[in-house]
Amino acid sequence: MPLIEARSLSKIYMLGKTEVHALNAVNLTVEKGEFMAIAGPSGSGKTTLLNILGCIEKPTEGSVLFDGKNVAQLSGNQLADFRLNHIGFIFQTFNLIPVLTAIENVEFPLLKMPLSKRERRTRAQEALESVGLGGLAHRKPDELSGGQRQRVAIARALVGRPNIVLADEPTANLDHATGLAVLELMSDLNSRLGTVFVFSTHDPKVMSMARRVISLVDGKIVEETTVP
Ligand SMILES: Nc1ncnc2c1ncn2[C@@H]1O[C@H](COP(=O)(O)OP(=O)(O)OP(=O)(O)O)[C@@H](O)[C@H]1O
Numbered sequence: 605m606p607l608i609e610a611r612s613l614s615k616i617y618m619l620g621k622t623e624v625h626a627l628n629a630v631n632l633t634v635e636k637g638e639f640m641a642i643a644g645p646s647g648s649g650k651t652t653l654l655n656i657l658g659c660i661e662k663p664t665e666g667s668v669l670f671d672g673k674n675v676a677q678l679s680g681n682q683l684a685d686f687r688l689n690h691i692g693f694i695f696q697t698f699n700l701i702p703v704l705t706a707i708e709n710v711e712f713p714l715l716k717m718p719l720s721k722r723e724r725r726t727r728a729q730e731a732l733e734s735v736g737l738g739g740l741a742h743r744k745p746d747e748l749s750g751g752q753r754q755r756v757a758i759a760r761a762l763v764g765r766p767n768i769v770l771a772d773e774p775t776a777n778l779d780h781a782t783g784l785a786v787l788e789l790m791s792d793l794n795s796r797l798g799t800v801f802v803f804s805t806h807d808p809k810v811m812s813m814a815r816r817v818i819s820l821v822d823g824k825i826v827e828e829t830t831v832p
């Protein structure tokens with residue numbers, strides 16, 4: 605069974621009386637173990653698609669099945685719980701909490717889980733170590749470089765041990781070398797732990813690291829390439 609099956613997803617935003625068709629009948633299957641990219645020009649629907657797959661937004665039409673279960677059938681609380689336990693999200697702008705240290709930021713999603721304080725700390729520390737930041741746990745975001753902040757955001761997305769991480773342009777704010785290092789880290793986690801990654805990108809180098817690329821134009825999938 606695929607991890608995610610998105611069927612005929614459409615999203616219409618209303619701007620006053622004008623309809624904006626952000627996604628048009630998108631069908632997408634994400635298999636377990638995948639490392640895939642979503643490409644496409646600005647405004648093509650990449651963020652909208654990631655937000656819907658990540659259950660942050662609801663589609664206007666269509667459905668998202670996770671492990672065969674339709675997420676639309678979950679109540680608000682069940683959905684929050686489901687996201688907490690299964691999905692990690694990396695936002696383009698990092699979204700770290702400035703007053704918290706790196707380890708406190710990573711620990712944040714665990715506060716809602718039934719874990720002891722010590723377990724939470726240990727897991728947050730391990731997540732930071734997995735992204736090579738074990739030694740910088742007590743720095744605040746403004747005491748870290750852009751690439752280090754992005755890695756804190758990755759650690760935070762991973763700390764709940766999700767089955768899938770959705771990453772919206774995870775390298776867009778990074779210089780080229782740091783961006784590739786972040787991608788290599790994600791690829792390594794994919795091979796070692798089997799964590800599925802779906803990331804959007806504009807960068808051809810980053811795209812070339814994916815094993816499957818789907819291209820969106822005007823909210824439709826126009827091309828799909830798979831690396832043999
Ligand atoms: N909240 C909203 N209200 C109205 N229109 C929206 C909203 N969010 C997105 N859109 C529109 O939906 C379309 C898809 O937007 P989306 O953010 O998914 O594109 P994108 O591919 O992520 O673009 P970018 O590469 O610039 O991040 C665009 O035309 C955008 O203007």
Ligand SMILES: [Mg+2]
Nearest residue numbers: 650651652772
């Ligand atoms: Mg976007």
